[in-house]
Amino acid sequence: MPIAWATAWRTWQMTRRAYPWTYAVGTVLPAALTISLAYLGFHAIGGGRIGDDFGTGAAAYLAYVAVGATAFQFTVRLILWSAKALITEQRQGTLAALLIAPAGRFPYLLGFTAFAVLSSLVEFLALGIVFLLLGISVPIASPLGALAGALALICAVFALSVGLGGVMIAAGEAHISQNTVFIVLGLLCGFTFPRDYLPVPAQWLAEAFPTTAAMDVLHGSLTGGHTFAELAPRLGVCAALTAVHLFLGLKYLPRAEARAVEKAH
Numbered sequence: 587m588p589i590a591w592a593t594a595w596r597t598w599q600m601t602r603r604a605y606p607w608t609y610a611v612g613t614v615l616p617a618a619l620t621i622s623l624a625y626l627g628f629h630a631i632g633g634g635r636i637g638d639d640f641g642t643g644a645a646a647y648l649a650y651v652a653v654g655a656t657a658f659q660f661t662v663r664l665i666l667w668s669a670k671a672l673i674t675e676q677r678q679g680t681l682a683a684l685l686i687a688p689a690g691r692f693p694y695l696l697g698f699t700a701f702a703v704l705s706s707l708v709e710f711l712a713l714g715i716v717f718l719l720l721g722i723s724v725p726i727a728s729p730l731g732a733l734a735g736a737l738a739l740i741c742a743v744f745a746l747s748v749g750l751g752g753v754m755i756a757a758g759e760a761h762i763s764q765n766t767v768f769i770v771l772g773l774l775c776g777f778t779f780p781r782d783y784l785p786v787p788a789q790w791l792a793e794a795f796p797t798t799a800a801m802d803v804l805h806g807s808l809t810g811g812h813t814f815a816e817l818a819p820r821l822g823v824c825a826a827l828t829a830v831h832l833f834l835g836l837k838y839l840p841r842a843e844a845r846a847v848e849k850a851h
Contacts, residue, residue: 617659624651649724654778667702668747673754731807731814738824742796745828748835752842799824
């Protein structure tokens with residue numbers, strides 16, 4: 587798609603020329619600290635013992651947290667790029683020009699997401715050093731399931747970002763919206779702890795987000811010992827919810843854009 591490719595290339599050129607290395611460190615550091623604190627908590631507080639939720643031994647627990655913390659920070663990174671693309675245009679005073687340009691909004695946002703995925707993969711390679719220092723190894727029960735889960739997570743986050751981006755430009759703010767989404771996703775979607783720990787109503791609410799099913803596939807294929815066939819139903823749920831959220835986001839986006847233009851005048 588020419589528009590998506592052009593958007594990704596433009597973003598790469600801008601970032602390459604003016605990209606503070608401290609931002610990359612700040613991106614990786616939260617996941618590294620989460621994994622490190624889980625390691626210390628396991629030994630200092632847990633006494634080297636874990637519940638049946640994480641299988642057997644420290645390796646299962648630490649691998650679960652490592653996968654979840656990395657996936658959550660990856661999710662945050664994608665939302666920060668994809669959902670904030672339009673409000674960045676709004677802040678720079680170029681949103682009106684973008685709206686009248688002969689470029690579809692879907693490929694434009696897809697280009698930002700493509701750049702975010704590639705740049706994040708490079709940055710998160712640094713987490714491998716943390717894994718090595720702490721002696722954490724992540725088993726891969728189903729390589730195909732892990733790949734499908736990663737792709738499902740990317741698609742799920744993109745679908746959520748489309749609607750969130752509309753909310754941001756309509757409201758004229760980003761921090762409250764994005765941080766609320768981060769808290770909700772991190773608490774409900776089973777990134778770093780099993781959702782069985784949550785109250786039943788919260789577990790039901792979690793099922794409304796496609797990221798929940800995507801994380802079930804990732805955890806199941808990496809640390810849960812499940813086969814791809816066993817994970818296929820959750821992949822189907824993730825695909826269905828992703829399609830619904832994307833449809834609703836794309837339907838809402840024109841209204842949000844109109845609202846943003848009205849507020850500007």
